[in-house]
Amino acid sequence: MAKIIWISDIQSGLYTDKNIELKGWIKRHRSSGKIVFMTIRDSTGEIQCVAKKAEILESEFGEIKNALIESSIILNGLVKSDERAPGGHELSITSVKIIGPVHPKNPFPITESAMEHSEGGETEFLLDNRHLYLRTKKMTTMLKIRSTVFGSIHSYFRNLDFIEYQAPSFVAGAVEGGSTLFEVPYFGKKAYLTQSWQLYAEAAMPALEKLYTIAPSFRAEKSRTRRHLTEFWHAEMEIAWGGNNEVMNHGESLVRHIAKTILDERTEELNILGRDLELISTYADSKYPRMRYDEAVETLQKLNVEIEWGQDLDYSKEKILTQDFDVPHFLTHYPKIAKPFYHRPDPDDEKYVLCHDLLAPEGYGEIIGGGERTWSEKEILERIDEEGTPREPYEFYIDIRRFGGVPHGGFGMGVERVCSWLSGAEHIREVIPFPRDSRRVTP
């Protein structure tokens, strides 16, 4: 039953003038009495198949004629080169077997009309029928790019001898403010779903020195924007003996590597999405400028944006700031009061912390957040107390600093945000198979 012939190979001419067996699904179907045209799709492409009444069994002709869209099918026939067929090749059918029929009383619901308004955000219907919507060109194209993005993250870190390292998803404490944690019952106790791998990575930092992961993170934010999910894939790294600049260098190289890889390996998919390849190429080749928080505030004030020193830069400010950017920009050295305790204060000026955000252009916003960690016992206790955070849940974290603490740092990258930006998606939902947000956990 194994499948050995793929449509992309047929279209590239590998089987021309040969008899083959084709396995796939009916994408489109047209009949005109004595001839039936079908577009068959598989995971690699599409091909037109032709059945002529005079050339096959009458019963099989009837089966083809009545078959509905998305029925799975095995066809035998002769591959011909034909200019009239999209892609340049077609299959002249000699026999047919419907494997998984679709019933007329329950036809495939993702029709042309259902897709009509999917451009500016999916309709409720498409979100409810996500399990079937996945089969469409738009989704498969996005998912192929997504796969390549994941692969390129692994290859970036592994080429540099980083160790892939896993942290638990059930945790007791928070990385960020507690309000965004998902609480789950845990045998009579309370546990939370992790927001970040970071604290556990810091524990392994003195052992493995260069670590990375790609794992789901959870945020119970009731955000309703095109940039937020409650469950997203988080690519994170942590290095020993490195500070803010080294970490930023990795962030920049990683993003450029991802852009380069999809440019090389997903050219066709980027074209299908109508993405400007020159743009992606710029992202792959340029240096990403670095701007201090103070500069950003000055720039905004010159543009008459109301902002006071010490305020975090929210999306409305990021958006104005990134309007004129043609490549991602780093923002560094935020005020200490705007960031959590684990960010290390700048020894040159304790008002600031050694941190960075990487902002993507085209209005996609923050894709990376990272920096140098507070790494001595004295400093971490000061910062925790200053913030009024209880020490108890972080005892293990403080302990790391009691036994050979070293300068270290890392970042977290929102993988869907990167996919969304590079593929030019209208909504972050488009780049994940089953999106989770504050109002939807199904299907």
Next chain:
RNA sequence: GCCGUAUUAGCUUAGUUGGUGGAGCGGCGGACUGUUAAUCCGCAGGUCGCAGGUUCGAGUCCUGCAUACGGCGCCA
């Protein structure tokens, strides 16, 4: 949590100053031997989101509720 918009057939939608709800897609039947989202003819398919109210009469006006979508705050 806040603000905005929407809800009419399986899907996408039209519906005028309030007067018996139309179309396209999809499905079914028929015609057609080269179609490209095929075309043409016909058929079926609707508690107009729910509950009240105004009115002789409500898809349309008013109130409440529900759900969804979009945006803000927060963040990756």
